Amino acid sequence: MYTLAIISQARKASSKIYAIIPYMGYARQDRQFLSGEVVTMSIVAKMLQAVGAKKVIVVDIHSKTALNHFKIPTVNVSAIPELAKYFKKLKIKKPFVVSPDTGGSSRAKKFASLLNTDFITLKKSRNRNTGKVQIQSSKVDVHGRDLIIIDDIISTGGSIIKATQFLKKQKCKRIFVACTHGLFVGDAERKIKKAGVSKIISTNTIPRSTSKVDMAGVIAKSI
Known part of the structure; x- marks a missing residue:
């Protein structure tokens, strides 16, 4: 309003x-x-x-x-190029990019391309009535690899938490999370880190402690 x-x-x-x-x-x-x-x-x-x-x-x-x-x-x-620039500065050795669902596959592909690495897409289902999320993928080869889960929005963190728990069982190394819009409803940020995520990075479209990527310049160029 x-x-x-x-x-x-x-x-x-x-x-x-x-x-x-x-x-x-x-x-x-x-x-x-x-x-x-x-x-x-x-x-x-x-x-x-x-x-x-x-x-x-x-x-x-x-x-x-x-x-x-x-x-x-x-x-x-798109915030993907700016997020990629940030992660390049972290100098993570051969990170593997992960999309938590098929809807974000093209996003993960673009992000991985900018980082000159590979990506995988997990299969996820969500109950529209309860909001409950389930990972339907059976197994992925991420053993010993650092991972970056990329998404557009993180609200309650349910999808990221489920994806993290699944990937940890696959014996991956560290897990980083990148998103454009970090809502982090309630104590979502704490729950995500408790699930095993090493670091969460978001843009400043929604100002948070995780907002490390500034979108002002990119938006200005689009006017």
Whole structure:
């Protein structure tokens, strides 16, 4: 609502208003998953357009389908190159990139390519009613390797925790976690580290203690 009010007021001074929304949380509800659910993303898109936004800029939106609800230009900025730059500085020897689910496979592939390494994708299922996550992969060859689990959003940390527990059983070495949007609801960060993660890195789309990657410059270039 605050963003809508600012855009409405800004229209009095300019006809070209760009809405920069680094974390578009509503994108997780871009369609009806269960009967009776509201497609929140559709409503948000209509409101932003109604108050006068002429362009919307987001960072690593959860589902690109969400942008189809807009009738104005949209830009989806990727944080993957910036995250890769950060991890290169850590000088981890031959890290193996892991996507916690098939939906993030292309993200992991791009991240691994920038780090000049390989990647794997785990198979995951989530109960839409309970939110419970299960890793369906049976076995992966990560013995003795340092791993980087890459995801776009970490909320409760359920997927990351399950993936970490599974990978630890495969006798991997250290596990690092990288994400664009670190919500870390409740004590998610503590639970993730307790599961066996050595370090968590996120961008500053949501300011946290884990926010080591600045997206301001990349966003500025997209305007």
